[in-house]
Amino acid sequence: MKEIKEKTADLVLDILKGSVNDYHSGEEIAKQLFVSRATVWKAIRALKERGYEIDAVTNRGYRLLHSLDDPDAGKIAKYMQEYVHTYHLPDAVLFPGYADAVHAYSEVGSTNAVVSTLSGPEKMPVIAVADRQTGGRGRRGRSFHSPSGSGIYMSVLLYPDNTFNPSTGFTCMMAVAACFAIRNVLKLQPEIKWVNDLFLNGKKVAGILTEGNVSVEDNTISSIVIGIGINVYRPKDGFPEEIRKTAGCLLDKESEKKDLRNRLIAGILCEFFHIYRQNDNSFVKDYRDLSMLIHEHVRITDFSDGSYRYAYVEGIDDQCHLCVRYDNGKKESLSSGEVSVVKY
Numbered sequence: 001m002k003e004i005k006e007k008t009a010d011l012v013l014d015i016l017k018g019s020v021n022d023y024h025s026g027e028e029i030a031k032q033l034f035v036s037r038a039t040v041w042k043a044i045r046a047l048k049e050r051g052y053e054i055d056a057v058t059n060r061g062y063r064l065l066h067s068l069d070d071p072d073a074g075k076i077a078k079y080m081q082e083y084v085h086t087y088h089l090p091d092a093v094l095f096p097g098y099a100d101a102v103h104a105y106s107e108v109g110s111t112n113a114v115v116s117t118l119s120g121p122e123k124m125p126v127i128a129v130a131d132r133q134t135g136g137r138g139r140r141g142r143s144f145h146s147p148s149g150s151g152i153y154m155s156v157l158l159y160p161d162n163t164f165n166p167s168t169g170f171t172c173m174m175a176v177a178a179c180f181a182i183r184n185v186l187k188l189q190p191e192i193k194w195v196n197d198l199f200l201n202g203k204k205v206a207g208i209l210t211e212g213n214v215s216v217e218d219n220t221i222s223s224i225v226i227g228i229g230i231n232v233y234r235p236k237d238g239f240p241e242e243i244r245k246t247a248g249c250l251l252d253k254e255s256e257k258k259d260l261r262n263r264l265i266a267g268i269l270c271e272f273f274h275i276y277r278q279n280d281n282s283f284v285k286d287y288r289d290l291s292m293l294i295h296e297h298v299r300i301t302d303f304s305d306g307s308y309r310y311a312y313v314e315g316i317d318d319q320c321h322l323c324v325r326y327d328n329g330k331k332e333s334l335s336s337g338e339v340s341v342v343k344y
Contacts, residue, residue, distance in 0.1 A: 006046070008033065008035060008039060008042075008043045009043040009046040009047050011033055011043075012029055012033070012040060012043040012044065012047065013047055013052070013064075014236070015029055015032060015033075016054070016062060016063070016064035017064060017148075017149060017236075022063065023055075023057060023060040023061040023062065023063045024061045024062055024063070025060070025061035025062075026040045026041060026061060026062070028061065029061075029062070044056070044062055052064065053065040069259045069260050069261040069262055069263075070104075070106070070131050070149075070261070071104040071105070071106075071129040071130060071131055071261065071262065071265065072104055072259075072262055073102040073103060073104040073129075075259055075262040076102050076104070076129070076262050076265050076266050076269070077098065077099040077102060077266075078266075079259070079262055079263045079265075079266035079267075080093075080094060080098060080266040080269055080270050081094060082266075083184075083263075083266050083267050083270045084270055087184060087270075089270055089271075089274050090274065090277075092277060093270050093273045093274045093277065094270075095124060095125060095273060095277075096124060097120060097121055097124050098125075101120055101124060101125055101126050101127055102127045102129065102269075103115075103118060103126070103127065103128050103129070104128075104129050104130070105128065105129070105130040105131070106130070106131050106132065106148075107130060107131065107132045107133075107134065107148070108128070108130045108132075108133055108134070108153075109133065109134050109135040110133055110135045110136055110137055110155075110227075111128045111129065111130050111133065111136075111153050111154055111155035111227055112137065112155045112209060112211060112225050112227040113135075114128045114130075114155070115127065115128035115155040115156070115157045115225055115227075116157065116213065116223075116225055118157065120157075123159040125156060125157060125158055125159075125273070126156075126157040127154065127155070127156050127157070127269065128154065128155050128157075129152070129153065129154040129155075129265055130146075130153045130154075131148050131149065131153075132146055132147060132148040132149075132153070133146030133153045133229075134146075136153060136229055137209060137227075144207060144209075144229045145235070145239060145240055145243065145247070146229060147235045147236070147237070149233070149236070150231065150232060150233040150234065150235045150236070150249070151229060151230055151231050151232050151233070151235075152228070152229065152230040152232055152261055152264060152265055152268075153227075153228075153229050154227070154228055154229075154265060154268070155225055155226065155227040155228075156174075156225070156226045156227075156269070156272065157223060157224075157225050158170070158223060158224045158225075158226070158276070159222070159223050159224075160221075160223075160224055168195050168319070168320040168321070168335060168336075169281070169319070169320055170210045170224055170226050171195055171196045171208050171209075171210045171226065171320075172192075172195065172283070172284070172287050172320045173226075173272060173275045173276060173283055174208050174210075174226050174228055174268075174272055175192045175195075175196065175198060175208055175287065175290070176192075176271070176275060176283050176286045176287050176290060177268050177269075177271035177272035177274075177275055178190075178198060178206060178208075178228060178230065178268050178271075179191075179192065179198065179290050180267075180271045180286075181264060181267030181268040181270070181271050182198075182250065182264065182267075184267055185260070185263055185264050185267050186250060186251070186260075186264070188200060188250060190205060190206070190250075190290075191290055191291065191292035192287065192290045192291050192292060193291075193292050193293060193339070193341075194291060194293050194316065194320075194322050194339055195320065195322070195336075196208040196209070196210075198230070199248075199292055200248055200250060201248060202248075203246065203247060203248025203249075204243075204246055204247055204248060205230060205231050205247075205248050205249060205250055206228060206229060206230040206231065207228070207229055208226065208227065208228045209226075209227045209228075210224065210225070210226045210227070211224070211225045211227075212224055212225075213225070226272075228268070230250070230264075231247060231248065231249040231250065232249060232250050232251060232260070232261055232264065233249055233250075233251055233252075233253070234249045234251075234252050234253075235249075281318050281319070281320075284316065284318055284320060287316060287320065288315065288316050291316060292341070293313045293322070293339065293341065294313050294314075294315055294316065295312075295313065295314075296312075296313050296341050297310065297311070297312050297313075297341070297342055297343075298310070298311060298312075298313055298324070298339045298340060298341055298342060299339070299340050299342045300324070300334065300337050300338070300339055301337060301338035301339075301340075302337060303336065303337065303338065309326065310326075310327065310342065311324035311325060311326050311327075311332075312324065312325045312326075314331070317333055319333075319335075321333035321334055321335050322334040322337075322339065
């Protein structure tokens with residue numbers, strides 16, 4: 001009986017999520033689900049007990065005000081503090097003004113674009129997170145599927161004062177941070193596919209895009225934006241046809257754990273700033289340990305002309321370059337390229 005009640009509550013939630021700005025009468029919901037209005041009322045009460053904020057207005061019906069784990073800047077800041085203490089990270093991870101540095105949105109074109117318009121005091125980091133992106137981007141101008149209610153879409157703006165290779169270093173920092181946070185919060189073990197993808201059970205669950213803003217005065221990088229998109233839950237309508245075979249998610253079903261996305265965002269930020277503030281490349285060891293490519297045969301696609309080559313991956317160097325050996329014995333350290341594991 002409890003399972004039936006929970007299923008009804010999930011169906012009511014789907015209706016409310018379908019148009020979050022509209023009210024749905026109890027009679028309308030009851031007709032759609034072929035249940036009584038009393039059953040709808042019990043389902044609404046169950047959803048409220050699970051943490052959903054639902055507005056109920058006489059003669060209008062019910063409206064979802066705030067989903068259980070929609071991005072919320074205040075909650076993220078609170079969970080950052082909890083995460084630091086739970087996992088014994090240095091207090092310095094919580095940089096001055098961190099509680100005001102997170103900006104949460106219900107919808108944006110791209111968090112990378114939005115965060116570039118923001119600024120923090122004294123060039124402190126700024127973070128933008130969104131429930132949905134209408135123009136999410138990946139590498140090489142590719143789109144990144146970013147539907148509402150299912151993923152994490154976040155970008156961090158930095159003003160780095162170190163000289164670590166920006167083309168790969170910051171991407172690798174974020175990849176390691178995300179893996180650590182996913183492990184701690186969800187008890188899952190994702191792997192990294194060089195240079196910017198996270199995989200779980202053979203499927204891509206996350207992608208990272210790092211972009212530099214160049215100063216016109218001296219042609220140096222004035223700031224860095226690191227964006228990450230993570231498929232937390234399976235999208236309600238599934239993945240688009242073109243990525244259906246390769247895309248995966250961390251969880252097949254929305255978790256009952258309150259604020260899971262906010263907790264995971266907080267964990268990623270804490271792990272990232274822990275790595276970033278060490279101001280060295282000591283994280284590369286963790287990147288190697290998390291790699292799914294070392295000691296594998298791969299196909300390497302050249303971005304410039306689409307040609308490809310096959311090689312064996314020997315390791316990852318201290319600059320996060322992929323060290324490969326070709327069949328003719330020639331060795332090379334790659335700083336870019338599209339790589340995929342092959343049966344060889």
